Amino acid sequence: MGGDHGPRVTVPAAINYLQSHSETDIILVGLPDVIELELRSHKFAPSPRMRVQAASEVIGMDESPALALRGKKNSSMRVAINLVKSGEAQACVSAGNTGALIATARFVLKTLPGIDRPALAVVLPTIRGHTYVLDLGANVDCTAEHLLQFGVMGATLVSSVENKEKPSVGLLNIGEEEIKGNEVVKQAAELLRDSGLNFYGNIEGNDIYKGTTDVVVCDGFVGNVALKTSEGVAQMLSIFLREEFRRNLLTRFASLIAIPVIKAFKRRIDHRRYNGASLLGLRGIVIKSHGSADSLAFGFAIARAVDEVRGGMLRHISERVAQLPHHFKNSSSYHRPLAEERPA
Amino acid sequence: MGGDHGPRVTVPAAINYLQSHSETDIILVGLPDVIELELRSHKFAPSPRMRVQAASEVIGMDESPALALRGKKNSSMRVAINLVKSGEAQACVSAGNTGALIATARFVLKTLPGIDRPALAVVLPTIRGHTYVLDLGANVDCTAEHLLQFGVMGATLVSSVENKEKPSVGLLNIGEEEIKGNEVVKQAAELLRDSGLNFYGNIEGNDIYKGTTDVVVCDGFVGNVALKTSEGVAQMLSIFLREEFRRNLLTRFASLIAIPVIKAFKRRIDHRRYNGASLLGLRGIVIKSHGSADSLAFGFAIARAVDEVRGGMLRHISERVAQLPHHFKNSSSYHRPLAEERPA
Known part of the structure; x- marks a missing residue:
């Protein structure tokens, strides 16, 4: 039911x-009447x-996550995540309120053993192909751990869905030298070096789009700023290019000739193809679609969920975390079977 | 002498x-022989x-700032900054090692009263014009203060060089809502609201290029990532565009027609026009040119230095800081006359 457009987008994407x-x-x-009307159309x-699973409430896009979690126990988001918990569904895809989705998923599904906090991972295009960046805003005050x-979750995601055995992991920093960066990042570099991951080392902002590594690790504040800044640059450049093509009769003629180009x-940089952020570190697969996604974009988010289920991502993350040095396993999470391990 | 190209770029730019x-x-x-040879050519x-001021040493681009500061007391950078301190020069422009420049400038010139740390401010293009972003990497672990x-320095820079009485100041965050962001940013928002500045509130990464505010405030880590990420996006898009124009005979024909566009x-997004980061908060004007700047770009850095001298920026920042609430003035800096106030 969520997102800026609700079932008008999600239902046709599902069909x-x-x-x-x-x-x-x-x-x-969601609300059965609304969904069935959309199906009929x-x-x-x-x-x-x-099939349609009834949920009587809808969480608004601007609603407080904490209030939504406490007050709307029959929201479409909550019911969908409950289906993942019970094993009826193997993944949940939502275009709804990001904060509420993270809070609800974390509360209902719990984190995997060894993982303190879930993280949002997105795929971004690069000169060479694409890269996975996390966290994108689920966590704003991060420790080195x-x-x-x-890093572990991102690498496991890539190896699960892309069949890369040892994806390279870069740590987003402000210089390649080891002495650079803030204290948390310097400590994180040490931990990553000892983690058994294919740790490339520090990378800089431009390395994201160069495709220097398969995975880019950063805290949610930095990741969110990097993502939004990227959107801003792309938007500005596209406006400038359009303005130059519209400047006079000659440039308008050039634009006609250049239309196919x-x-x-x-098409190549169409952000809809990259829709669907993975909420990683939970005992179930949850994909966050952009709120303003159209049905093409939402379809990519569904496909991402299916890829993660098929790649056995949850199991792989648990196994990978279990191999890490001791200090890493001091997590408050307790072990119980994963959603994907239980019978559907 | 500094930068990737040394006097081959800086001398013709100066001429x-x-x-x-x-x-x-x-x-x-710098080294008189090298400079005079370049002048003669x-x-x-x-x-x-x-005139040429002799300096016998040159700081390498990869040299440790601390070692350069201690070991090379007759480096071109150090001598140039000494000229600002003594009042012989009103500003220093350098394409050299950024870390060494900040360390040397801070050591020689000292910070202005009320300012704890110097910050690097750059000008970036926006849909509407341009905006000033700081810090860009001089400070990686920042407090709210x-x-x-x-914010104060950025706003004063804009009002000094652009004649804007009340430049708007935005705080780079991961959401416009007041509850969002990490702890430091939340506290900074409160301080900025009480500062007497024209504080717009929280802005997001895409607001930089929308030109939402005249000044964008962030810590050096986030600012550096945002800047480098922007470069990465622009580079990727330009490669993609070139590839599409070179795809086949038809697209190559289109590219010929589109050349003027x-x-x-x-030209519009030529980063050379934005060259020259202002090192703010010191008792003297220091401009950091990009290390790889060509002579056109270096000329823009010189022009920026002149604009700041002419706009009386140092005096304005001191006055502005003096008007701030008490907690802000507990700085370790002591008051002594500013370089630009002393006779040349």
Whole structure:
């Protein structure tokens, strides 16, 4: 039900996904009337492969996460995450309120043993392909241990969904030299060096888009600023380019000739293809779609969820964390079976 | 002498500047033989308006700032900053080792009363014009008070060089809501609200390039990541655009037609026009040019130095700091006349 557009986007995305992927079933969670109306408008009806799970409440995009968690126990978000906990669903995909999604998922699913805090990982395009960056805003005051955990989770995500045995991990810093950076980052570099990960070392902001490493580790504050700043640059450049093409009759003529090039360029950096941030470190798979996603973008978020389930990501993260040095396992989390290990 | 190219860039930039600005004199500091050879190659000789000040040492771009400060007391950088301290020069422009420049400038010139740490401010292009961002890497572990000081210095810089009476100041955060952000940023927001500055409130990464505020305040770690990330995005997009224009005969034809547009676009975002970071908070004006600057770019750094001298920036910052609430003035700096107040 969530996101800026609600079922008008999520329902058609689910229908499209279902029609092209015969091995996946989808449960639509929310106000049944609204969902069924949307299904009908696409000449679709609930079926065993796409059933509707009723939830009587909806969390607003601006609602306080804490209040939503306490007050709306029958929200579509909460019910969907409950389905993951019970094993009825293997993943939850939501375009809703980010803070509420993180708080609810953390409260209901709990973190994996050895993981203190969940982290949000996104995929970003690079000159060479793409890279995974985490955290993107779930954690704003991180310790070195948290950054280490992000490194482990990010590397495991990449090896699970991309079949890379030893993904390289870079630590976002303000210089490649070991002496640079703030205290937390310097300590994190030491932990990462001893972690058994394929740790590349410090990288700088421009390395994200150079594709220097498969995984980029940073705290949620820095990651969020980097992501939003990137959006800002891309937006400004696209406005400048459009303005230059519209400057006079001659440039307008050039723009006509260049249309196929500009279209190919835009397709290549289309952020919708990168929609779907992975909430990592929980005992269940949760994907956060951008709130303003359209149905194409939301489809990519669904595909990401399926990739993570298929890649056995939860199991891999648990195994990977268990191999880490002792200091890393002093976590308050207790061990219980993972959602994906239990029968569906 | 500093930077990746040394006098091959800085000397012609100085000559060009001098020829088009009759009211400015320039002192070239460094190894006299090298500088004079470069002057001769441009058919120029030392003159009262462009004299050479000998310095026997050069600090390498990768040298440790601490070692450079202790060991090279006759480096071109140190001698140039000494000239600012003695009042012989009103500003120093260097393309050299950033860490060494900050350490030397801080040691020789000292901070202004009320300012704990110098900060690096850069100008970035925005959709509406440009904005000043600080800190860009001089300070990686900042307190809320430091961020407040950055706000004051940034606002004063803008009002000094751009004649804006009340420049707006934004605090870089990960959400516009007051509850968001890490602890330091939340406290900084409170201090900025009570500072008498035209405080806009929290802004996000994309607001930098939207031009939401005249000044963007952040700690040096975040600022450096934001800047480098921006460079990375711009570089990636430009590579993608070039690749699309080179894809086949048709797109190559389109690129020929679009040449004037692409050129205008590139001119508009030419980073050389934004070269020259201001090292703020010291008892003297110091401008850091990008190490890889060419002579056009270095000329912009010289122009920035002149603008700051002419705008009376040092005096304005001192006055502005004196007006701040008491807690802000508990600085270890003691008061002595500013370089620009003393006779030349």
